[in-house]
Amino acid sequence: SQQGEEDPQALSIQEGENATMNCSYKTSINNLQWYRQNSGRGLVHLILIRSNEREKHSGRLRVTLDTSKKSSSLLITASRAADTASYFCATVPYGGATNKLIFGTGTLLAVQP
Amino acid sequence: DAGITQSPRHKVTETGTPVTLRCHQTENHRYMYWYRQDPGHGLRLIHYSYGVKDTDKGEVSDGYSVSRSKTEDFLLTLESATSSQTSVYFCATTTGNQETQYFGPGTRLLVL
Numbered sequence A: 001s002q003q004g005e006e007d008p009q010a011l012s013i014q015e016g017e018n019a020t021m022n023c024s025y026k027t028s029i030n031n032l033q034w035y036r037q038n039s040g041r042g043l044v045h046l047i048l049i050r051s052n053e054r055e056k057h058s059g060r061l062r063v064t065l066d067t068s069k070k071s072s073s074l075l076i077t078a079s080r081a082a083d084t085a086s087y088f089c090a091t092v093p094y095g096g097a098t099n100k101l102i103f104g105t106g107t108l109l110a111v112q113p
Numbered sequence B: 001d002a003g004i005t006q007s008p009r010h011k012v013t014e015t016g017t018p019v020t021l022r023c024h025q026t027e028n029h030r031y032m033y034w035y036r037q038d039p040g041h042g043l044r045l046i047h048y049s050y051g052v053k054d055t056d057k058g059e060v061s062d063g064y065s066v067s068r069s070k071t072e073d074f075l076l077t078l079e080s081a082t083s084s085q086t087s088v089y090f091c092a093t094t095t096g097n098q099e100t101q102y103f104g105p106g107t108r109l110l111v112l
Helices: none
Strands: A004-007 A010-014 A019-025 A029-037 A043-050 A055-058 A061-066 A071-076 A085-093 A107-112 B004-007 B010-013 B019-025 B031-038 B042-051 B054-057 B064-070 B073-078 B087-094 B101-103 B107-111
Touching: A004 A085, A010 A019, A019 A029, A019 A085, A019 A107, A029 A061, A029 A071, A043 A055, A043 A061, A043 A071, A043 B101, A071 A085, A085 B042, B004 B087, B010 B019, B019 B031, B019 B087, B019 B107, B031 B064, B031 B073, B042 B064, B042 B073, B054 B064, B073 B087
Parallel strands: A010 A107, B010 B107
Antiparallel strands: A004 A019, A019 A071, A029 A043, A029 A085, A055 A061, A061 A071, A085 A107, B004 B019, B019 B073, B031 B042, B031 B087, B042 B054, B064 B073, B087 B101, B087 B107
């Protein structure tokens, strides 16, 4: 069963603009993670935010978590063509084994040069 | 790809034939996972291992078996491949904190 649902499914922006994608999930979580997947490649971990955190930054990435709404957002600032990829959220359900992630269906981001 | 390799990278096979995919890691990570990725479904966990000879089922384990005889190798076997198992298969491992996962490059499997 899918825990996370990303929105939008696809996003096209110009280089230099900000990109925002959202993730909603169904059950309480221990943490939420964002991954990037370039075409034809494996997933790469971007950032992890725990259930007791509300915001986290890493370089041009900003992640927020609203546990009351069961949602998270990933903001990529000053986007570059190299940011073109699919982005997935993944959750570790509360009380579940911390080694098992449940992935959403992803947002496909296209950054036009 | 954090020292994770998958073989083969591409395979075409026929319905009813057995297929084994291999995941090899050089990081000495305890946990290893097999996922499949299909359009509209994201990644779904097939099986995972929490140590040598210790494995458990994931969300979509029917039709798949796994084995782990060494820390570095995790094998996924399709006993009798079906067209519904056409997919991209990813192996992943975790570090000691068991939270961040590191993924291999994937194996693209086509079952005709």
